[in-house]
Amino acid sequence: QKEVEQNSGPLSVPEGAIASLNCTYSDRGSQSFFWYRQYSGKSPELIMSIYSNGDKEDGRFTAQLNKASQYVSLLIRDSQPSDSATYLCAVNRGGGADGLTFGKGTHLIIQP
Amino acid sequence: KAGVTQTPRYLIKTRGQQVTLSCSPISGHRSVSWYQQTPGQGLQFLFEYFSETQRNKGNFPGRFSGRQFSNSRSEMNVSTLELGDSALYLCASSLADPTNEKLFFGSGTQLSVL
Numbered sequence: 001q002k003e004v005e006q007n008s009g010p011l012s013v014p015e016g017a018i019a020s021l022n023c024t025y026s027d028r029g030s031q032s033f034f035w036y037r038q039y040s041g042k043s044p045e046l047i048m049s050i051y052s053n054g055d056k057e058d059g060r061f062t063a064q065l066n067k068a069s070q071y072v073s074l075l076i077r078d079s080q081p082s083d084s085a086t087y088l089c090a091v092n093r094g095g096g097a098d099g100l101t102f103g104k105g106t107h108l109i110i111q112p
Numbered sequence: 113k114a115g116v117t118q119t120p121r122y123l124i125k126t127r128g129q130q131v132t133l134s135c136s137p138i139s140g141h142r143s144v145s146w147y148q149q150t151p152g153q154g155l156q157f158l159f160e161y162f163s164e165t166q167r168n169k170g171n172f173p174g175r176f177s178g179r180q181f182s183n184s185r186s187e188m189n190v191s192t193l194e195l196g197d198s199a200l201y202l203c204a205s206s207l208a209d210p211t212n213e214k215l216f217f218g219s220g221t222q223l224s225v226l
Contacts (some may be wrong), residue, residue, distance in 0.1 A: 049214070051212075
């Protein structure tokens with residue numbers, strides 16, 4: 001049974017600080033890893049994808065992947081109130097198998 | 113470029129009825145995936161269609177079915193509705209491989225079963 005685990009939060013971070021969101025997964029065969037952001041009442045939108053071990057940076061966002069530890073993280077630097085949302089971690093084996101498995105999400109609150 | 117369009121936005125049904133939801137993907141996208149989102153279970157994969165063929169299916173009962181038309185538009189059907197089917201149903205499109213590409217989600221259909 002594939003599982004993706006996230007701390008549901010809420011995770012409260014002061015504005016301007018670094019927000020660190022974590023995700024663990026159970027399927028060692030997982031190859032593709034994604035972070036989606038979902039604002040309340042809205043649909044998810046992709047903010048980061050990562051496929052190999054290490055860090056991937058895009059603006060204020062950095063995704064980190066450690067396949068040996070089955071761990072994916074998302075760092076948000078210089079957090080802004082507009083970053084307040086639920087962040088969903090999603091993983092898949094790739095090749096179209098079984099769709100994406102999503103975690104239940106971490107609710108992030110950036111305090112002004 | 114128009115986004116993913118889902119209709120209707122809201123639906124209220126009673127137990128035992130059936131329902132059909134519609135999804136129009138982004139132009140040029142051939143893969144359409146369906147997800148169920150509930151507060152308790154989060155986002156769960158229902159099925160994925162590509163070129164009118166179901167390529168993958170999640171762990172849902174046979175009451176949940178879908179299809180895709182030649183223009184990539186997709187419908188999902190839920191028969192014999194149960195209270196537990198109340199959820200937000202999200203459709204997502206991608207070019208070809210939804211597990212390696214960005215998924216573009218529609219606004220969803222909020223289904224309430226009474």
